[in-house]
């Protein structure tokens with residue numbers, strides 16, 4: 001399409017005149033949604049104006065919601081300027097590049113100062129410094145395990161230090177548990193929508209993951225029972241509290257029912273409680289209901305800071321903990337002492353508990369924002385969850401929505417990333433939903449701008465673009 005703007009003679013900046021001409025041509029129907037515009041250089045030559053004047057004109061037109069620039073493929077008319085079919089691509093510049101795909105907690109501002117102070121105090125003790133710089137020591141091990149006991153107590157679980165093992169984050173724990181609690185060739189049951197990081201660990205351990213259908217409370221006990229019967233599985237990995245990605249929280253009755261199935265079927269359970277402490281309506285861990293069958297994984301990643309790379313595992317028995325300890329040694333020899341010392345001291349001195357409270361409070365505010373801006377019935381974000389699950393209207397496909405959001409610099413994660421097949425010939429359809437990592441926006445204002453842009457996308461039908469050659 002060769003657009004030839006007619007610029008009015010007379011006063012006013014030229015860039016604005018170009019933008020006005022564009023708006024007038026769209027209103028008059030001479031330009032339609034999806035029409036390609038000339039390159040800035042071409043238009044500048046034809047109008048006999050500076051290249052930067054056209055750049056400013058296109059920026060002004062984008063600000064008015066008239067244009068949609070796609071990197072590498074040019075500039076296109078986005079839609080009518082009166083808003084009747086306004087392009088969702090027309091968003092303010094500052095909305096650009098908000099990553100809602102990495103599920104990190106909103107780290108409190110005070111944490112940097114706390115980290116500096118802790119490292120300084122650790123560094124002030126020559127004995128401790130020597131321990132930081134060498135291989136594992138009994139003292140370091142004992143401190144880390146005691147921190148685990150204290151962390152578990154905060155979750156309402158009473159445990160002795162011999163049943164606690166410390167790993168380099170939950171991912172490390174899950175990888176080792178898949179390798180030690182299952183045998184190559186085994187089937188391990190997981191939620192039908194689950195944390196994708198399990199897949200690589202399952203492949204390394206040579207086990208097959210099979211998804212078990214879920215509902216709004218998470219794993220369904222009847223489906224778990226059927227899956228045990230069908231696959232002869234002996235291990236289940238699940239997230240009963242603030243499930244990733246759906247945010248589901250099992251009721252107490254549901255937890256009891258899952259534990260009953262596990263007992264009846266001889267199933268061992270790995271409870272991944274990575275976000276559990278953040279939930280404002282506290283939920284009883286499975287490990288408190290059935291310590292004999294549940295291996296509990298608690299991590300500091302979502303509740304304090306992922307860079308600490310510290311998780312605490314509570315095994316059903318002392319021997320199980322010792323086996324896990326041996327697996328830690330076999331995989332990494334020892335955990336890095338410095339982050340471990342920071343983690344242990346923060347759990348001991350209350351810094352970790354302060355972080356949990358602050359992150360939970362901030363997450364609750366962000367979740368409320370998501371519900372308010374995106375429409376409460378479409379969004380699941382229980383108070384304290386750092387991620388939200390957004391169900392899309394039928395006008396949008398997941399791929400279309402993710403692409404449109406990406407176009408506007410907002411990254412979200414499509415539901416299909418989380419799907420684990422149930423092993424049947426007719427797998428369940430992938431939900432029309434995306435996960436939003438609310439915690440990774442740098443601040444609430446950036447999150448609000450990104451959520452408003454997503455709301456604008458949802459409010460409109462996907463634009464039908466004219467094919468471009």
Ligand SMILES: Cc1ncc(COP(=O)(O)O)c(C=O)c1O
Nearest residue numbers: 169170171172195244274299301
């Ligand atoms: C459910 C779940 N489990 C485990 C992990 C891994 O956590 P970590 O950073 O503690 O290794 C994640 C990270 O996103 C997760 O969402």
